[in-house]
Amino acid sequence: MAREKIPAKSFWKLNRDLVMTWAGLCALLAITCTLAYVPMGRGNLPVSLVIAAIKAALVGAIFMRLSDHNALNRLAASVGPIWIFIMFVLMGSDYFTR
Amino acid sequence: MSETLSAIPDYLHDGTTLRSWLFTTDHKRIGILFALAITVFFFIGGTAISIVRLDLLTPAGDLVSDDTYNRLFTIHGIIMVWFFLIPSIPATLGNFLLPLMIGAEDLAFPRLNLLSWYLYMGGATFTVLTLILGGVDTGWTFYTPYSTMFANGAVLTAAAGVLISGFSSVLTGVNFIATTHALRAPGMTWFRLPLFVWSMYATSLVMVLATPVLAMTLVLVMAERWLGLPIFDPSRGGDPILFQHLFWFYSHPAVYIMILPAMGVVSELIACFARRRLFGYSFMVYALVAIAVIGFFVWGHHMFVSGQSAYANIVFSFLSFMVAVPSAIKVFNWTATLYRGSISFEAPMLYAFGFLGLFTVGGLTGLFLATVPIDIHVTDTYFVVAHFHYIMVGGSVCAYLGGLHFWWPKITGKLYPEAWARFAAILMFFGFNLTFFPQFVMGYLGMPRRYHVYPPEFQIYHVLSTSGAVVLGTAYFLPLAYLLGSLWWGRNAGINPWKAKGLEWQAPSPPPHKNFPVPPHVPDEPYDYHPKEGPLAEAAGDVS
Amino acid sequence: MSDSAYLRPPWKNLERQHQAVTLGIWAFLGSEVLLFAGLFAGYSVYRGLHPAGFLAAGRETSIVFGTVNTAILMTSSLTMAMAGRTAKARLFHAARILLFATFALGLLFLVLKGFEYREDIHKHLIPGPGFPISVEGAALFFSFYWVMTGIHATHVTGGLVAVLRLIVTSRNDTAWLAGSGSQEATALYWHLVDMIWIILYPLLYLAGRTHG
């Protein structure tokens, strides 16, 4: 098969949303790394986890194409986090009341 | 049609070399490979526990040493749970029947299916290695810190065996889920699926979501024992109860990996031999899925005396009562299916009746264990041992044998000897009750489990139990003998000896490599044992 | 040229085969998530029991390696996603270059992780005799550090093998990248490994940075 020729412009157009997402991820990485050095007492952990969750959601929605996948795949993708939630809630019912 | 059939070799004769078996991607052959392997393990695990039961005839435990006793019940537990019960129905009957029942050629990922078998065998190799190294004495539960810091057995190889075979069950689950979604024949809508398929689907969910947690727990145990990393060790800040949470997060749902498929099998048997559509089909489906999901919320009822908080005890107790509801609904529906049926009593149906009685006793005694104050008294006693054997042996093994007899004509093309089979089924029911019912009584009286020596007042119950085990053991050897014998001497079964509904009975017996010579189409509701009069019934008759 | 050449038994329809592969891989990813759930749960419980130890230990991990590696893995995710996009646009040559980039970045991640491990070992950050942090719970942190990063590195290695397979198989048959479901399946797995690292990063590298 012949090597395809692609104009740089259409190549950019094809991948623009992906690159933007990547830039967003890098920005969030810089923010979370910086914020880790800002004393917030107990606030540091939740802040870093929320940023991590946003990053993970970006990867899931854009890179893993969950935003344009069918409902079944989205359901399958949501099962893991839901089950982790169940695990934490029920284990918490022990550890928070020991 | 029959001429074209005879031209295509059935799956058993489609290649006869060892290679054609070991590298097969045919779901039916892989089912057979699994069946062979689990049968071997069933009898290894059975031998171990036979020695234990003989030893328990005397209160002083005169037959084997303390250490040997502990290794025997441990290997019994590990083998029976992970190398027999977990793969029993899904990997053998499930593998064989799932594609047939939905009208597919094979599972969605045939090579992945073969990989499942090799992973199982990899885990099995480690388990055999554990036996060669002298066994392991942690109990199948691997509780820390005993397993990580104190046990001297081959904990690492035992844990590795379980870990590896766990991946086999994850891959089987993934395969079944994708197959059920994507390979149903035209007309086979979700609510036309046989309940066995639904039960496989629900089981797969549990396998996929629970097994990895066990895998990671075992990795942590291995890291602590082998690499000396502090993880559960309380003297280095760890929490041994954390292990129990993680372990039971898998191991309670694992019970549903064993019992859901059994429920699926029994639904097929009862519908066929009562000649009646299952009562409340959609409720049966919801109940299966509900059990699979709620089953994840109840693991803490194994830990009422562990030192877990009293609030957690209440939460888990309540949730455990809730999981009893869908199970009860299933029992009611099976019973109601018999109403206005036309019941015949072939061996598979006898196994189904056995299941119904034994599972109900197992389920009802579950109520005792969900009730915290009662559980505190009877947990870690023979009451619990009896309870879970009623579920796993009375329930799952009974259903497995019932299913094996029911589909034996389809799997092998031969009929088994009916009289022997009925005798074995009845013998098993009596042997089982004689073995395990006395254990309820001695459990309530305080006989702790995993005891090698015991106070003499419990001896009568142990003697009863051991004598029952002799009967039960005989009842398990009988099918091994006559089923194997039927391969040579059995009469040819024909396509549908039971006149059962379901797509698998439209394929030849045994089916050819790609199952259906003509791709099937499904116009009917499931279990359509009483078709309506008129042209519709004619049309339905034409399809087969 | 027809993509139906990539039909595998028992499939009759390529689109359905793709759907099944994607659903299967999503189910498998659900399983993978639960694999790490046990580690997350253990980490959370112990962090709750020994907050001081976890903060003291968290300071000792190498934030430079951790952050750079996060960026590398996110970039590899980008190249992987772009590879899928370009393959779908039938720009197979570009897709293969992007797969090479993904492979190289993944390998770089592992190499840097190796250097980081060497530094950790040099600082005796292995629980046991000679472990330098005396605060209770710090050793537990490092148990989880080693197990979490170790299991994650195993997954990266598995991902690299899968990416290598894409590169090798598409060498003579570039259209295979779009025709079979393998590229998409591999990509989903690769992104999940990235996602897990994104969650591990604040747990292992950002704890306790405000003190000392």
Add this chain to the structure above:
Amino acid sequence: MAAMMDFKLSLPEASQNAQQVDIAFFSVLAISGVILLTLLVLLLIFIVRYRKGSRAKRGPLPEWLKREFELGWTSATIFLAIFIFWWFVGGSIFPPRAFPGQLEIHVVAKQWMWKTEHPDGAREIDALHLPVNTPVRLVMTSEDVIHSFFVPAFRLKQDVLPMITTELEFTPTELGTFHLFCAEYCGAQHSRMTGQITVMTQSQYARWLRLQPHGDSLVREGETLYAKFGCGACHAPTSRIQAPKLGGIAGQAVALQTGARVVADDAYLRRSITDPRADIVAGFTPIMPSYGAVATSSEVEALVAYVKALPKEEQQP
């Protein structure tokens, strides 16, 4: 064989708790019995009446009737499950708080024996003597693996964990000798880790106690350990090193660095020894090393007992 004739079908109810558990047990047994019996009778009727070839009527059932049945037994089952939960679990679950006047017995489990210690220092191995009708509180810990303290006659069981203290509270109500079992598998001689609980009248118990050789009481043992570990170097009232003073601290509210206030109960004292940095007292630097790996669980218990016995000191100027 004579021993086999010795079997019992009932178990003494030798504590207040035992009666409650038995009521629950036999109530659930009755409920289950009725359910099982109904089911078996129905099965039998259906099997006979609808056997193949019988002349029973067989037409289809109307859909609405089926749905009524489904909803009926679903709601009945849910109701029954909630009822059993509410009736037998709801009320009886929370262990009562410790109260004065309880006989506090310390239990240490190790492979494969039970060591018990009475408040005045009398010690027993694989045995425990108790006065009847006296509230007892067992404070239990293990020196190695997980064990479980199980007395069937009391219907009580509690896991005994290493480095963690668990408690059991009960009141023996019946005289006699009862089995003590280890119910959590703990290794080779698990089944030999048994003992005897002897419940005596209160005067018999007093007499028995007097006749025991008295080892050091827990407080005295704690005093020795306090000196051995050099706790006084920092904690003594005269010490110049900054450390919280311990006299009379037990039961008091303590202000922590985080701003929280906690009550210095047993658990707090234990934690402060094994994991001093868990709760740092306001105004102090966390310089105390952890004694979690140095002191055994039973030594920690002795230290806690000693600290609790320290008198409140005069305020230093």
